[in-house]
Amino acid sequence: MRALMVEALAPDYAGCALRETPTPIPGPGEVRVRVKAAAVNFPDLLQTRGEYQHKPSLPFIPGLEWAGEVDAVGEGVTDWKPGDAVVGGGRAFAEFAVAPAASLVAKPERLSFAEAAAYGAAYLTAYVALVRRARAEPGEWLLVHGAAGGVGLACVDLGQGLGLKVIAASASDAKLAVVQQLYGPEAVVNVTGGFREQVKAITGGRGADIIYDPVGGDVFDESVRCIAFDGRLLVIGFTSGRIPTVSVNMPLIKGFSVMGVRAGEYGRQFPERGIENRAAIWRLAAEGKTRPRVHAELPLACWREAFDLLSDRAVIGKAVIRPDL
Numbered sequence: 001m002r003a004l005m006v007e008a009l010a011p012d013y014a015g016c017a018l019r020e021t022p023t024p025i026p027g028p029g030e031v032r033v034r035v036k037a038a039a040v041n042f043p044d045l046l047q048t049r050g051e052y053q054h055k056p057s058l059p060f061i062p063g064l065e066w067a068g069e070v071d072a073v074g075e076g077v078t079d080w081k082p083g084d085a086v087v088g089g090g091r092a093f094a095e096f097a098v099a100p101a102a103s104l105v106a107k108p109e110r111l112s113f114a115e116a117a118a119y120g121a122a123y124l125t126a127y128v129a130l131v132r133r134a135r136a137e138p139g140e141w142l143l144v145h146g147a148a149g150g151v152g153l154a155c156v157d158l159g160q161g162l163g164l165k166v167i168a169a170s171a172s173d174a175k176l177a178v179v180q181q182l183y184g185p186e187a188v189v190n191v192t193g194g195f196r197e198q199v200k201a202i203t204g205g206r207g208a209d210i211i212y213d214p215v216g217g218d219v220f221d222e223s224v225r226c227i228a229f230d231g232r233l234l235v236i237g238f239t240s241g242r243i244p245t246v247s248v249n250m251p252l253i254k255g256f257s258v259m260g261v262r263a264g265e266y267g268r269q270f271p272e273r274g275i276e277n278r279a280a281i282w283r284l285a286a287e288g289k290t291r292p293r294v295h296a297e298l299p300l301a302c303w304r305e306a307f308d309l310l311s312d313r314a315v316i317g318k319a320v321i322r323p324d325l
Helices: 042-049 113-117 120-133 150-161 173-183 196-202 217-226 249-254 263-269 271-286 300-311
Strands: 002-006 016-020 030-039 065-073 085-089 096-100 141-144 165-170 187-190 208-213 227-235 257-260 294-299 318-322
Touching (some): 002 300, 016 300, 030 113, 065 096, 065 113, 085 096, 120 208, 120 271, 150 165, 187 196, 196 217, 217 227, 300 318
Parallel strands (some): 141 165, 165 187, 208 227, 294 318
C-alpha cells in the first residue's frame, strides 16, 4: 500500500516521503480499514518535526483521524463486517489502517467520508472545553479565537448549538465573512490591532464569560484583559508559536480561571466520561445538529499541499487527504 512515512524529524517535512509499504494485517480484536479520507491536524505537522508531546518511534505513518470502509476483521471481531463505514484514528495518511475494533465509531449517514474524518478531534476538543471544563450555560458570551481553523470553527458550531452567544475572532475579514455565513455567530471580531475594546463593547462592558484560545501568544495576553468576572479562559494550544504566561494577580483580581483542555487525556483520566463525550458528539452529528466544514480534499500524492494549507493558515475548517483518489 502507499503511505506517507516520517523517516526523520526535520523542518519543512524534509523527513517525510510517500512510500510503498506492506499492507497491515489485523490481529485479534482489530479491524483493517480502507481509508477514504484523513484529516490534517496541527499535531500532525508538529509530529513531523518531533515537536508534539506524543513522539512515535521512527519511521511512522502520521495522521490522527480517518474515515473509511472496513476491509477485513481480525479474530474475535463480531461488531464490524467488511463494507461498514467507520471512523477511527491513527496512522491515517495511508491507503489502509488497522485499529482496535472497540475504538471505531459508525460513520453518520449525514456526513461524507471527508466530513466524518474532519469531525472527531475538533468537536471532541470543543465539547470537553465547553461542556466538561467551562460548564457553559445558555446565554453566556463565548469568544472563540482562531474561529476559522478546525478546532475554532467546531467551537463556533457547537457553541451555537449550546445556546451560547458566540463572538468569532480571527485576523482575516475574509475568513470571518465565511464563518458568519456558515454559522451566524452573534458577532465577529478582527483581532488585528487589538480586540479588547471590541469585545467589551459587544458584551456591554462585561467581557466574555468563556474564551476559547487555540492561538496563545499575544491573543492570550489580551484575552486576560477582556474576560468577565468568574470567566473561564480555555487553553487549547499555541498555534502562534509562543506559550504565554499570566501574572497570578490577574486571575485573583478579576476572579477568572485558566483551564487547560486536552480532550484525549480527559477521556483517559475519566474513562466513563470519555465514552460519554464521544457518544455525545457523534450523536449531535447523526442528528444534524453539528456540521464540520471541509476546506479542501486532496489526493495522498498531494500531502505536502494539504500540510501547507494548514501551516499557511489558508484553511477555513479542515483540509482532508483522500488516499482513495
